[in-house]
Amino acid sequence: MASDRDILPDDVKPTNYAISLFDLELGGEFNYQGTVDITLDIKKETKEITLNANDLKIEKAELSTEVGKTQQSMRSTQTLYDHQTQRITLTFDDPIPPSSEAVLSISFSGTMNNIMAGFYRSRYKPVVPAAKSVPRDDEFHYMFSTQFESCDARRALPCFDEPNLKATFDFQIEIPDDQVALSNMPERDVIKGKHKGNKIVSFERTPIMSTYLLAWAVGDFEYVEDFTRRKYNGKSLPVRVYTTKGLVEQGRFALENAHQIVDYFSESHGAMENWGLITYRTTAVLYDELKSDQKYKNRVAYVVSHELAHQWFGNLCTMQWWSELWLNEGFATWVGWYAVDHLYPTWNVWGQFVTESMQTAFQLDSLRTSHPIEVPVRNALEVDQIFDHISYLKGSSVIRMLSGHLTVEVFLKGVSDYLKAHKYGNATTDDLWSALSKASGQDVNAFMDPWIRKIGFPVLTVAEEPGQISVRQSRFLTTGDVKPEEDETTWWIPLGLKTGSKATNLKTGALTVKEDTIRGVDENFYKINTDQTGFYRTNLPPARLAALGEVREKLTIQDKIGLIGDAAALAVSGDGTTAGVLVFVEGFKKEQSYLVWSQIISSLGTIRSIFADDPKATEGLRAFTLQLVTQATDKVGWEFAPEEDYLTGQLRALLISTAGLAGHQGVVSEAQRRFSAYISGEENAIHPSLRSAVFKIAVSEGGRSAYDAVTLDFLNTTSVDGKEIALQALGRVQTEELAADYLRFIFSDRVSVQDVHSGAAALAANAKSRLHLWNYVKTHWTEVREKLGGNMVVLDRFLRLSLSKFASLETEKEIADFFKDKDNKGYDRSLGVLSDTIKGNAKYKERDLELVREWLKAHGYLN
Structure with a gap:
């Protein structure tokens, strides 16, 4: 209910903003000046106007109203800042009468910060000579853009920063003549600026929209353009991808997708709205056909589709x-x-x-x-x-x-x-x-x-009888200890059951009660939740899971993925066993689907991570993984055929990485050979889609020399995805010394705030370095907080990535104790998630460790 929300007073609402930014300090402190004229609908008489502002200095505020035919103007006599709620209250001596056309004019100043929130600066390495006015240091150039969702428009200008306080926006900005300004709408006009060598770019009025959707960008940009094939009001719409100079050709793949997606969505949704400036990270919008890993093609297509949606x-x-x-x-x-x-x-x-x-x-x-x-x-x-x-x-x-x-x-x-x-x-x-x-x-x-x-989701537990099955729904928890009061929800569950020799759909409808019986089920074959369409886990009798493993030809790719994922999750909760998972996936040695292999290796990765502290289990699971993937790895090989499909290429990259890191000597030797040639200057020695696999294997096997070589590649790469790939590979370090070096590196000025996540995630996934990462966070908390805490979204995500892999109650307590006396606002929810996750992992390890050892030994994976 709205009454439960801490929102701005509802007696004043904006209808239009006229924003002007000028005196941009492109260097030094990166300050700027601005004015905003907000047209207001004032519902009742008041002496105060409250709106949002954060990290802004209000220079002055005036209100103009029209009473009858008389124009009145009054100046705010007091500005009260509430830093906790990020609000300012402007007080006027005289009452402000109700008006639908009052104009609040505010002069303010702000900073183009470096925390990816509000109006902020981003650094990049130029690939061609840049415009003279572009700010730069010894290594980087700078561009400027905005990130307002959810509550950071207030960092850039005073505004009514709530999603239902929609308005139209007029925007103008003064910038150097040799740079480009972009905003939500097309340019309206460009005039000479008040400073020599500057221009003022103004844009057409936006549709009615929320403040978090307002956007602009300034930089040394160029673009590629295409047009929608459909006509809108008789015209095709222009679609552009802007980049910093020299990268624009790498925007063509995103462009090719964008105009088709706009037309497709317009057909689906029956309308088209001509607005929008969408900003992306380079790896989410740029793709180099010659140098990029193929997986980034998938990423670009999806992210462009998501943002256009x-x-x-x-x-x-x-x-x-x-x-x-x-x-x-x-x-x-x-x-x-x-x-x-x-x-x-x-x-x-x-x-x-x-x-x-x-x-x-x-x-x-x-x-x-x-x-x-x-x-x-x-x-x-x-x-x-x-x-x-x-x-x-x-x-x-x-x-x-x-x-x-x-x-x-x-x-x-x-x-x-x-x-x-x-x-x-x-x-x-x-x-x-x-x-x-x-x-x-x-x-x-x-x-x-x-x-x-309602919180959570159900697990459907299946019991078999001749010609029928009974199904019972209950809430699923990783810890496996659901209390009666936590299991009161009855979900609507579409059963999606197929059965019989031809795997035909049985019209069963949905389960709408806690427990029911389904008749007409062929006990030779049945599968619940066809194509994993329903958002629930299925707990099958162990014999049924094994039987489904024998008839994989009747299962779709989604079916296989769902069965593997369910079995692995049920092992964690104690409703199944790790041995059951290993037996099931052992039958997939000849699997040809990248997506199925991806789930197998992900589930095995979780198991190996949980038991990583035990040397015997670690060695046995490594041997199991190696034997599981060897046949498929040897078959897929290293070479990419000219017309090979995308999924085969991704399968090759996944299997080579997995086999090499599990100790496949042939793969390790070939990876080291190619890596040596690559760092000697032979760029084509490694296919772009295998850089990640080869780099990881090289760092894991090669010690200091490989670490230094990949670090150098990070610093000098011209590939769009090069930095991300190098950071992930460097996380495979095997010694305490290299882990310490890498931690110092990712928190240095050489690594941007947004790239820290890649390094942290890689270190956390590596059992040999995750404890070093936690120790670094503890001993350098002030430094970590200073680098990442300007934007709490960044810090929150860092903590989730860094600390979620532990399986020790001692470590969980250590983390809880460390944070208990700190101001955890902005990531307190994540601390709860981390505690829950680690406790669940620890409980699973304690319950299954001995059983895993026994199974690995009995099946020849341990001496």
Whole structure:
């Protein structure tokens, strides 16, 4: 309810902003000056106006109103800052009368910071000579852009920074003549600036939108352009990709996707809105056909699709409040993959979705410290911590489940009606359910409400009898110790059951009670949750899981992924065993699908990580992994055929990396040979899609010399993905000395804030370095906090990546004790998630360690 929210007073609302930025200090302190004229609708007489501002200095504020035909102007006599709520209250001596055309004029100053929030600066290495005015130091050049979601527009200008306080925006900025300015709308005009060598660029008025959607960028840019093939109001729309100079050709792949996606979404959603400036990290929008790892092609296509989806889900129709963030992000995630599947049907992106997105969502949502998809948010400053796997990935998984039930056609019809009914406005989850109910003739709210507003998800436990099965739903927790009061939700569960010799669908509908019996099941073969469409785990009798392993030809790729993921998760919770997982995946030695192998290796990676502290289990699981992947690795080989499909290339990269890191001597030798040639100057010695695998193997096997060589590659690479790949590889260090060197390196000025995550994640995944990482965080907390804490989203994500792999109750207590007396605002939710995760890991290790050792020894993987 709105009354539970800490929001701005509702008696003053903005209708338009006229923003002007000038005196940009392109160097030194990077300060700037600005003015904003906000047209206000004042509902009742007041002496105060409260709005948002953060890290801004208010120089002066004046209000102009019209009473009758008389223009009145008054100056604010007091400005009160509330730093905790990031608000300012402007006080006036005389009462302000109600008015729909009052104009609040504020002069202010701010800083183009380096924390990726608000109006901020980014550094880059130029690849061609840059414009003279571009700020630079000995190594880097600088460009400037904005990041306002969720609550950082207030860092750039005073504003009413809440999603339902929509307005139009007029924007202008004074910049050097030789640079380019961009904003949400096309340029309106360019005039001479007040300073010599400057110009003032102004832009057309935006549609009605939320403050977090406002955007601009300044830099030494160039662009490639294409046009939509469909006509809108008789014209094709221009679509552009801007880059810093010298990189523009690497934007062509994103451009090729963008104009097709705009047309496809317009067909699907029945409308098109001509607005938008979307900003990306380079690895999310640039792709070099000759130098980039193929996996980044998939990433670019998806991220472009996701962000363009926000033109509808977010821009045109915005959630009413941050508690309904999933209406933006869950939809954009599902629709993004929907578009990529349309453009690249051979990629099998729904298989990718099941092995990546769903499994990741399951992992977080199986903790007590998870949260519902729609989570109460009292203050907007709390929302950053729910930009997480629940809002994005569980949200999109539930949408996929619902669209599969209603059919995609009916689902999109309801969504289109929802968008039209709330265009240029704000909407709630109930508004969406109403539109879908009307389109489908079903009571969508009744069966979807628990999925959105209740925490967690169910596991379906199956018991077999001749010709029938019984199914029972209960909440799934990683720790396996669900209490009765935690298991009160009854979910609507689409069963999706196929059975018989031809694996035909059995019309079973959905489970809407705690327990039921299903008849007509052929005990020779059945599979629940076909294609893993439903967001739930399935706990099969061990003999049934083994039997399904013998008839893999009847299973789809998504089925296989789901069975592997479920078995591994049930081993963690104690509902299954690690031995059962190992027996099941042993049968996949001849598997040819990259996506299935990806799930196998991910699940094995979790198991190996949990038991990494035990030398015997570690050695046995390494031997198991090596034997499992050797045949497939030898078959796929090292060479890429000219017309080879994308998934085969990704399979090669995955298997070579896994086999090499598990000690496959042939792979290690070949990787070292190619690495040696590469660092000697033979760039073509390593295929771009194998750089990650070869670098990781080289660092793992090569000690100091390999570490230094990859570090040098990081510093000098001209490849778009080169820095990310090098950072991930350097995390494979095997000694305490190199781990210490690497930690100093990633927290040095040589590594940007956004790249720290790659290094931390790699160190945490490496059992030999994760404790060094935690010790570094403890002993250098002030430094870590200073580098990452300017933007709490960055610090929050760093902690989750760095500390979630432990499986020790002692370490969990150590982490809790370390943070207990600190100001944990901005990452407190993550500390709870970490505690829950580590306790679950520790409980699993304690329960299964001896059994794992015994199984590995009995099957010849341990002496």
